[in-house]
Amino acid sequence: MKVGVTLPSFRDDSRAVAAAAEAEALGLDGVFVFDHLWPIGHPDRPALSAPPLLGAVAAVTRRVTLGPLVARVGLVPDEVLVGALLTLHALAPGRVVAALGTGDAKSAPENRAYGLPYGRAGARRAQLAGCARALQQAGLPVWVGGGSAATVELARDLHATVNLWEAEPAAVGALAGHGDVTWGGPVPGEAPAVAERLAELAAAGASWAVCAWPASLPTIAEAAAAVR
DSSP: OEEEEEOOOSSSSSHHHHHHHHHHHTTOSEEEEOOOSSSTTOTTSOOOOHHHHHHHHHHHOSSOEEEESOEETTSSOHHHHHHHHHHHHHHSTTOBOEEEEOOOTTTHHHHHHTTOOOOOHHHHHHHHHHHHHHHHHTTOOEEEEOSSHHHHHHHHHHTOEEEEESOOHHHHHHHHTTSOEEEEEOOOSSHHHHHHHHHHHHHHTOSEEEEOOOSOHHHHHHHHHHHO
8 A cells, every 4th residue: 555645735835845846855655735715614715726736846856646635626617627637647657646636615715716618516526537547548547536325436436546534444445445535634643553544444455555744754654663
């Protein structure tokens, strides 16, 4: 199982870029960026835009996998979303994961605050499917945020990876027998506890564990090394 982290993008400085370089130096496998206009529930707080941040990360790293977690359809036209990920692929060939999501009720206020359409769930899934197929045709691996049974079914129809957020290992295991599953979410603070959680996810069949931004990158790296 590969281990990555989300970068600290809910701020207005370059800490996320430095963190990506540090994660690579520590031997972690990937770095990922949330795609939000603000932290959920906190419109007064900053959030760096995912595409330019990922471009900067591509420029300062050489090995780690990188991508959004997840890029939400509907924030920009589908063609712009696909183009941004293809541009990132050109900057970091072979290192980009195109993780896509439909958004949910928690993210809807971001769209509405800027006058962006927020279509019905079925329409958003159709958008995601179109984007996913275009990216797959270009050779990018696609992850689909599995927030509902319908999006999990869509991921399977697309032969894409299902990405679960904050799921229990049992939920990972239930899906892993039917196709590739990755996991993302917070982990405990101490290295032994992190290693235990990572070991549970690996045993359940997750191909990736993406830890939500940690207090200590060395702690995540130490735990990852203990599991490998």
